[in-house]
Amino acid sequence: MSQVSPPKKSIRLPSRRTFLIAGTAAGGGLVLAYYVSGIGKSRKPGTLNAYVRIAPDNTVTIMAKNPEIGQGVKTMLPMLIAEELDVDWKQVRIEQTDADESVYPGQIAGGSMATPLNYEPMRRVGAAARQMLVTAAAQTWKVPESELVTGSGKVRHVPTGRTLTYGELVDKAAKLPAPSLDSVKLKDPKDFKIIGHSTPGIDGPMLVKGEPLFGIDVTVPGMFYAVFQKCPVPAGKAVSANLDTIKKMPGVRDAFLVPAGGQFGFIAEGDMQYSGLMSGVAVVADSWWRAEKAREALKVKWDEGPTRLQSSEGFARAAAALGKKAPAFTLRNDGDAAAALKGAPHVIEAAYAYPFIAHATMEPQNCTADVRGGKAEIWAPSQMPETGRELVAKTLGLDPKNITIHMLRAGGGFGRRLMNDYMVEAAWISQAVKAPVKLVWSRADDMQHDFYRPAGWHFCKGGVDKAGKIVAWQQHFVSFGKNNKFANSCDMPPYSFPAGRVPNLNYGATVMPSGIPTGPLRAPGDNAFVWVFLSFIDELAHAARKDPLQFQIDLLGKPELLPGEGEGLDTRRLLGVLEKVRAMSGWGKRKLPKRTGMGVAFAYCHLGYVAEVVEVAVSREGEIKIGKVWAAVDIGRQIVNPTAAENMAQGAIIDGLGEALNQKITIENGRVVEDNFDGFSPLTMRQTPPIEVQFVLTDHSPTGLGEPPLPPVLPALCNAIFAATGKRVRSLPIDTALLKA
Amino acid sequence: MRYSLHVNGHIHTVDVDDDTPLLWVLRDAMNLKGTKYGCGVGLCGSCTVHIDGEPVHACRRPVSSIGISKVLTIEAIGSTPIGARLQEAWLKVDVMQCGYCQPGQIMTAAALLARNAAPSEEDIVEALDGNLCRCGTYLRIIEAVKLAAAGRKGA
Incomplete structure (x- = not known):
C-alpha cells in the first residue's frame, strides 16, 4: 500500500x-x-x-x-x-x-x-x-x-x-x-x-439531442460495470456471500466483499461528517445488466448491527413519550414562557410531525473510476468533489495529488451529491479489479441508501393576549442524535423565527439514537421547520381572529435586523415580499367558492426572502386541487439570469409541494421500505399548479435561489387547506382521508 | 445471443443476453446514451423510446421482444419534423434544469403530437403525466409542447 x-x-x-x-x-x-x-x-x-x-x-x-x-x-x-x-x-x-x-x-x-x-x-x-x-x-x-x-x-x-x-x-x-x-x-x-x-x-x-453529458453516460476504454450491494440495514456488515456461485455467472469478472472504511456520517455526534465506504458485496461484470442479474442471485449473510429493530412507528412512539416530558436541553429561552402561557386568554397546543424523505435524483448515484498504480482518475457527478478526493485518498491510501476528478453534469443534486459515498465505492472496486469500473446504483440502491432529510416531532404551545399578540411560545423539538447533540443535519437554529418577536419563548430539544443516515436536503432544516413555525403562527392567527397575512406582518414588528443566517434577518425585506404577494394574489379581495381557501407563509432561507400564497380547493372526498401559487422573492438588486431564476423558483415550489403531498420514507426492521417511484414520488405533472413568481429588487448584494422558494409553500398549502376546510394538517405528507367533509 | 436491431434507420448487430432490456442494449451495447435509466420498472418515463411509432419504456422491453420493429431514440428524433420542432421549442422555452428526464419527455411528446397535432392542455398532461421531472420543469414542458404544436399550424 x-x-x-x-x-x-x-x-x-x-x-x-x-x-x-x-x-x-x-x-x-x-x-x-x-x-x-x-x-x-x-x-x-x-x-x-x-x-x-x-x-x-x-x-x-x-x-x-x-x-x-x-x-x-x-x-x-x-x-x-x-x-x-x-x-x-x-x-x-x-x-x-x-x-x-x-x-x-x-x-x-x-x-x-x-x-x-x-x-x-x-x-x-x-x-x-x-x-x-x-x-x-x-x-x-x-x-x-x-x-x-x-x-x-x-x-x-x-x-x-x-x-x-x-x-x-x-x-x-x-x-x-x-x-x-x-x-x-x-x-x-x-x-x-x-x-x-x-x-x-x-x-x-x-x-435535447441526448448527447452524453451526465456521469452515468461516461465510457472509458476497457471499463467493466459494477453493482454494489450494501446491507439493507445501514451500517450493517457483510459477513459472507455465495461469491463462488456469483463468479460463475455469465459475464461476471469478479465478486468480492468490501470492508467498511473512512467515517460514517450518520452516527455523527454534533456536526456533519462526510460519508465513508460502507461494507457490502461488489459484483463486477462485462455489462451493467449482467452485474445486476448476478446480484439477484446473491446470497449474503449480514451482520445487521444494533439498529435492526428500529422503525418509523417506534421512533414516533418514542417521540410522543419524550414530548410529554421536559426537553433534555435548551436551545433558547426568552422571558418566562410557562408563566405567560398560564396568563394568556387563548392557548393553543399542537404536535407536528414529518417523516424522513429521500433526495431521489432522477440520475441514480454513479461514478466511473480508474485506480491503478497509485493513481486515480475519477468521473463523477458530485456537488462537492474535493471532499470526495480526500475521502478516496484516505480510504484507498492514495496521495490526493494523484487523484484527478472530472466533474460531470449531474442529473439533479438536492444535497444528495454533497456526499461522495458512490465515489469511494467506485474507486475501491476499481482498485480491487485493477481496471476502470463504472458503478451504477439501481433505483432501489438509491432510495434505500440515502442520507435522508431527518424526521422530526415538534410539541408546541402558544399563547395569544386579548389584543391578539403572541405573548408565549413553547416548543419541544424531538430529533435524532445522542448525548444531547444533534445528528447530521438534525439541528434547529436557536434564532429560528419567531424568536426575537415573542417576549416569552422557549425552544428545547430532546434527541434519540437512530441508525438512519441523515443529511442536508434542499433548504436543510427550513424545509421542515418553516412548515412547523408558519403553520403554528397561522393557528395562533385564527385563535386571535386576525387575518393570517396581516397577523404575519404584525408579527414582524419594527424594521430591524434580527439574529439569523448571514448578517441576520431583515424584517423590512420580509415585509416587502409579504406586501408584494398580498397584491399579486389578490389576498382578501376575491370571493372564493366553498371549500376553497388561500394560505400564506414566508421564509428567510439561505439569505433569500420569500413569501408565498397558495389557493387550494378540497373536495368533499378530501381530494386536493391546488389552484395557483404566487411567490414574491427578494434575493437582492440583480437577477443574473431571469429565465433560469424563474425556472428554479418554480422548481423549488414544485419540489416543496411534492414533499407535502407525496413523500415519506418508512423505516421497518431498521431498513427503508420504499424502493422505487411507486412508493416515493416527486410531484407529477398533473399535480402541478400554475406558479407565478415575481422578484422584488432591493438594494442588497445578489444571493442564491436554489433553496429559498421551497420552504414557504408547505405551510402556505396547509394554511390554505385550513382556510378551505377548517382542518389543520399537523402531519406530513398530507393525509387526504382526514380532509373529508 | 446475436440480435440485429433496426434503430434510428440503421441495422445494428449486438451480442447480448435474451433478457437484456432494450434500455441497456441502447446505452451499453450501442453507446446511445440519450435514453436514460431512472427506475428500471416503467415508473418514470426517462427511458421512453418509440417502437414502430409507439412510446414505450425501454427498461421494460427485453431485446428478444423487439424483432424487426423500428426503434427510434432521442438521438434521431430530430430527423422527424415533429421531433425537430419539439427540440426547437424546448430550447426556445428554456425548459431544462438538470435535463436528465428531458429525452424521455421529448420522446413522449413526439408520440403525442404524431397522433394529435393540436393537443389541449389536458391532452398534454394526460400523455406526459407518467414522465417524472425531479427538477419540476412541468410548466415549461407544457408550454414547449404547445409551442411545437402551434409551429405546425403556422407551417
Whole structure:
C-alpha cells in the first residue's frame, strides 16, 4: 500500500453555517484573495487567466468552475465573466473545469451559495482580463488607455476609430502582468448586456439531442460495470456471500466483499461528517445488466448491527413519550414562557410531525473510476468533489495529488451529491479489479441508501393576549442524535423565527439514537421547520381572529435586523415580499367558492426572502386541487439570469409541494421500505399548479435561489387547506382521508 | 445471443443476453446514451423510446421482444419534423434544469403530437403525466409542447 498523505485540510463537510459565514464575506477581500490564485499563474498562449482563453478568431472560451446539477451555474458564472470582459454571448464557448480548488475556489453546489460567493469575484476576473486587453491595445497603438473603449470583444480607439479584436490582441495581452482583482473597474449595472438578460442553458442544444453529458453516460476504454450491494440495514456488515456461485455467472469478472472504511456520517455526534465506504458485496461484470442479474442471485449473510429493530412507528412512539416530558436541553429561552402561557386568554397546543424523505435524483448515484498504480482518475457527478478526493485518498491510501476528478453534469443534486459515498465505492472496486469500473446504483440502491432529510416531532404551545399578540411560545423539538447533540443535519437554529418577536419563548430539544443516515436536503432544516413555525403562527392567527397575512406582518414588528443566517434577518425585506404577494394574489379581495381557501407563509432561507400564497380547493372526498401559487422573492438588486431564476423558483415550489403531498420514507426492521417511484414520488405533472413568481429588487448584494422558494409553500398549502376546510394538517405528507367533509 | 436491431434507420448487430432490456442494449451495447435509466420498472418515463411509432419504456422491453420493429431514440428524433420542432421549442422555452428526464419527455411528446397535432392542455398532461421531472420543469414542458404544436399550424 502506498504512503498515506495527511489531508491538506479538514475534510469535514461544510455545514450550512459554514456556507453562510462564507456568504457574509462574499465580495470581501478574503474571498477575492482566494480567486487571485487562478489569475497570476504562468499562462499558455491565448490564456489571460485560469478562466479566460481567447483564440485568434476571437472565440472566447470561459471556464465553468462549479458542479452543474441543474441549477444553471455552468451558464451563470460564465455570464458574469463575459459581462465584464465585454464580449458578446454568441462569441462565448464554455468548458467545464476539473475539480481543483487550488485554482478554482469553492467548487461546491450547495447552500445556494454560488451567486453570493461568486457574483463580484467572477465579474472582477472578467474585468481583469479586459484590462489586460486594453493595456495591450494602448501599447500597440501607443495611445493612453483613457482613449480606449471596449465592446463585443473589440477594443476601439475613440479619437481615430481604429479597432482591434481581442483575438488580435491576446498574444500581447497574455504576456502582461495580471492586474490585482480589487483594482479593476467594474461596469455600472445600467450598462449590463448579459447580466440580467435571459440566457438559455448552455448545454440545452446537447441535452435535447441526448448527447452524453451526465456521469452515468461516461465510457472509458476497457471499463467493466459494477453493482454494489450494501446491507439493507445501514451500517450493517457483510459477513459472507455465495461469491463462488456469483463468479460463475455469465459475464461476471469478479465478486468480492468490501470492508467498511473512512467515517460514517450518520452516527455523527454534533456536526456533519462526510460519508465513508460502507461494507457490502461488489459484483463486477462485462455489462451493467449482467452485474445486476448476478446480484439477484446473491446470497449474503449480514451482520445487521444494533439498529435492526428500529422503525418509523417506534421512533414516533418514542417521540410522543419524550414530548410529554421536559426537553433534555435548551436551545433558547426568552422571558418566562410557562408563566405567560398560564396568563394568556387563548392557548393553543399542537404536535407536528414529518417523516424522513429521500433526495431521489432522477440520475441514480454513479461514478466511473480508474485506480491503478497509485493513481486515480475519477468521473463523477458530485456537488462537492474535493471532499470526495480526500475521502478516496484516505480510504484507498492514495496521495490526493494523484487523484484527478472530472466533474460531470449531474442529473439533479438536492444535497444528495454533497456526499461522495458512490465515489469511494467506485474507486475501491476499481482498485480491487485493477481496471476502470463504472458503478451504477439501481433505483432501489438509491432510495434505500440515502442520507435522508431527518424526521422530526415538534410539541408546541402558544399563547395569544386579548389584543391578539403572541405573548408565549413553547416548543419541544424531538430529533435524532445522542448525548444531547444533534445528528447530521438534525439541528434547529436557536434564532429560528419567531424568536426575537415573542417576549416569552422557549425552544428545547430532546434527541434519540437512530441508525438512519441523515443529511442536508434542499433548504436543510427550513424545509421542515418553516412548515412547523408558519403553520403554528397561522393557528395562533385564527385563535386571535386576525387575518393570517396581516397577523404575519404584525408579527414582524419594527424594521430591524434580527439574529439569523448571514448578517441576520431583515424584517423590512420580509415585509416587502409579504406586501408584494398580498397584491399579486389578490389576498382578501376575491370571493372564493366553498371549500376553497388561500394560505400564506414566508421564509428567510439561505439569505433569500420569500413569501408565498397558495389557493387550494378540497373536495368533499378530501381530494386536493391546488389552484395557483404566487411567490414574491427578494434575493437582492440583480437577477443574473431571469429565465433560469424563474425556472428554479418554480422548481423549488414544485419540489416543496411534492414533499407535502407525496413523500415519506418508512423505516421497518431498521431498513427503508420504499424502493422505487411507486412508493416515493416527486410531484407529477398533473399535480402541478400554475406558479407565478415575481422578484422584488432591493438594494442588497445578489444571493442564491436554489433553496429559498421551497420552504414557504408547505405551510402556505396547509394554511390554505385550513382556510378551505377548517382542518389543520399537523402531519406530513398530507393525509387526504382526514380532509373529508 | 446475436440480435440485429433496426434503430434510428440503421441495422445494428449486438451480442447480448435474451433478457437484456432494450434500455441497456441502447446505452451499453450501442453507446446511445440519450435514453436514460431512472427506475428500471416503467415508473418514470426517462427511458421512453418509440417502437414502430409507439412510446414505450425501454427498461421494460427485453431485446428478444423487439424483432424487426423500428426503434427510434432521442438521438434521431430530430430527423422527424415533429421531433425537430419539439427540440426547437424546448430550447426556445428554456425548459431544462438538470435535463436528465428531458429525452424521455421529448420522446413522449413526439408520440403525442404524431397522433394529435393540436393537443389541449389536458391532452398534454394526460400523455406526459407518467414522465417524472425531479427538477419540476412541468410548466415549461407544457408550454414547449404547445409551442411545437402551434409551429405546425403556422407551417
